[in-house]
Amino acid sequence: MIQRRDFVKSTLGLVGATLVGNALAGTNAVQPQTVVKNKFKLQYAPHFGMFTNSAGKDVIDQLKFMADNGFTALEDNGMMGRPVEEQEKIAKEMTRLGMKMGVFVVDKGGNGQNTLAAGKQEFIDIFLAGCKKAVEVAKRVNAKFMTVVPGDFQRNLPIGIQTGHVIDALRRGSDILAPNGLTMVLEPLSDTPNLFLRTSDQTYEICRAVNSPACKILFDVYHMQKNEGHIIPHIDWCWSEIGYFQIGDNPGRKEPTTGEINYKNVFKHVYEKGKAENKDFIWGMEHGNAYPGKEGETALIKAYVESDSFTV
Template identity: 65%
Template sequence: MERRKFLQQSTLAGLSSLAFGSAVANTVAKEDEKPAAANTFNLNYAPHDGMFTNTVGKDFLDQIKYMHEQGFRAIEDNGMMGRDVALQEKIGNLLAKLNMTMGVFVIDAGDNWKTSLTTGKAEFLDRFLAECKKAVEVAKRVNAKWMTVVPGYFERRLPIGIQTGHVIDALRRGSEILEKHNLTMVLEPLSDNPDLFLRTSDQTFEICRAVNSPSCKILFDIYHMQRNEGHIIEHMNWAWEEIAYIQIGDNPGRKEPTTGEINYKNVFKHIYNKGFKGVCGMEHGISLPGKEGEARLVQAYREVDNFLSK
């Protein structure tokens, strides 16, 4: 081969290699430049309706799509039982398409915020059981597994042990309904006011053990338990065998993690290390208004979810 032709071909080959290498480098760079929000999280955090209305509007379906874009792979919706059937079906279909998990909705017989199951009265029990049966149908439409249950207020004319017995009896009856469909009620101890019967994780643990059903477990809301008992990790460890669902909220203020006193990075690392594969519901408000607050919400979860870095 003539020297000049050899040099020309060598030069062209070199340029082709450089171009190919540059294209590969650009492709890798673009992949590396994907925003962090496109990635999923270490734990399965679940936003709820209304968290991204300033960014994408009030349509819950649009919000779910946006949640997925931000890396969330679950939702929760306390008021799901109150939505019309057509919307429930649309939500269920969208979650299936996006491979997202449906978190809790509330079994609310209308008595959650007054004296109810503690009384042992048939009127409250019958209404509760009827709602459990309705919840089964809702769960089928949205592919849900967990339903929140709150027993109601103290019945202060009865000894605490009698009230507890009434609650256990009612929850056993409800569990019989849910067990047939592999569904789980999760009992939520609350801190909203001193009249609520169910207040601590150890009390809820005791009731779950007495009900003795895979369909009756604990919803451990970190915000409420920080207010009522503190020592979050220790109490979580004690009740762990009965905990099926976790909810989030910083204290004081019940806003997103990083806004209060709870070290959520440590708490989440602990939950992760214990092998928790369930849903962590974002049961809280947002500290800042508008789109800025919604962007900050996602960033806060990125920060506290970064617990595996060295």
Template identity: 60%
Template sequence: MLRREFTKSIMAGTGLASIPTLTNATPSQSLTNPQPAFKLKFAPHFGMFENSAGKDEIDQLKFMHEMGFRALEDNGMMGKSPELQTKIGETMAKLGMSMGVFVVGFDNWPPKSTLATGNKEWREKFLAKCREAVEVAKRCNAKYMTVVPGNFQRDLPMGIQTANVIESLRQGAAILEPHGLTMVLEPLSDNPDLFLRHSDQSYMICKAVNSPACKILFDMWHMVRNEGRMTQHMDWAWDEIAYFQIGDEPGRNEPTTGEVNYKFLFKHIAEKAKATNRGEFILGMEHGNSIKGKEGEMKLIEAYRWSDLS
């Protein structure tokens, strides 16, 4: 079946015409194939549209493009075969899509294996992963990769731990910087034992590392949970932020499903980027779908159409 026919059959099968527009939303054009590009560079992940596009990742990528998305992020890219990484990169290049983040991490990395300890064995493992990430980035045309330092240590002063993290990141940045690559540090909200939890802490560390290869990933779902006042915190840390991620709260699903005013936040990011000559940010869609199945995938697209720049 031709992809155009395939997408039309999806629209008919989900009863898309009967899906109401969001409350107080300006009605968007109906989702037909192909869709115009979003004004912002939203980046879905694999699996987000597999009910509509099937399980094949290249088919999913093409579907994302047809729905107007111009970027992809894939936390698990390093775990894919070199052949698939290359195929993904080549497909995105043909479609004019950008690659967002993938994660530099260890399989089943336990809490004790944190960069905050200064443990030389784990530092070397981290640096080895940075070297591996350079090759992965070349294959999939990536620039950004997520780094999480791990858990903090209750038996070490925070100043010592911070110095340990900074030294590891400096060495990692020295590997990435010659290739024009950037690790983005992600403060998280998943548990209270994490070393990196706030944007100001991440800002201080990036200033200390002092490299274009070490910046901040400002995940708005984590940050609304940890610190709130997101536009203020964005402004304070602005010159060290290189990447954003999305997730509404509660639920960690698409915009319009929770309490976060993403339409306002997207406008703030776009206007500040223009005012500071920062160019276009990739906005990673690191969240779930609030409704299962094809209908939920179409509603997710509708939510992004409403939240996109006017």
């Protein structure tokens, strides 16, 4: 027969455990533990707006969600257009989370309206002013890389003359960026045949001619798959001048596994080659979500987990 004192002791123990459990549950409900769900081998950089259904519209909440899911970098093409206060707020939170800043686009750093291929002084002045402004933004947000697109092809000028104009302008931009330890990354694009810069080997040639650590290639796998294919050999050929990568599957420009590119092999190749040379790249996730809503965002994360699961 159970003794009364044992019964009381047992009952109190159960009640205490229940109360503690309830208290912990309440605490967890208000202050959830931050648990990194994924441990990626590469530094993938989402952008704002990619996870709004899961994290909400606030950029700080989005940063926290990215970090909680294992992403260690951020890419924000429009950073130069954000108010200074917001730039500082983002940078502070990224420092707290241990995240790196990827590229932002240099404001008017060469486009259809002020193409560097034209060789016009007014266009060069606009580009150089953008570089000077980019230095201040980069310091504010702890960035090392910024995207530059030279602009449109000039049909009234021979290609060699255009290339010379672009090289001259980029050398002057490099003179602004290099003393600050910054690098502009030139992005060949597939958006329109009117663009001057279209392939990785063309960009390699220009970077070699500029001959500065402040001028490298942004190798966007999506654009290069469309324009030239043969992705891994082109990466190898251009390796010494590549400073940054961007991601997007083709067709569709969505997350890996949704198109024809074998990203697992691409990631593995760059990881192993980079590790052998102590080079660690940021990979900007410059693509859309293949599926809508929170479910689509979950599917996107799973796609990266799958593509990052290569063996080394």
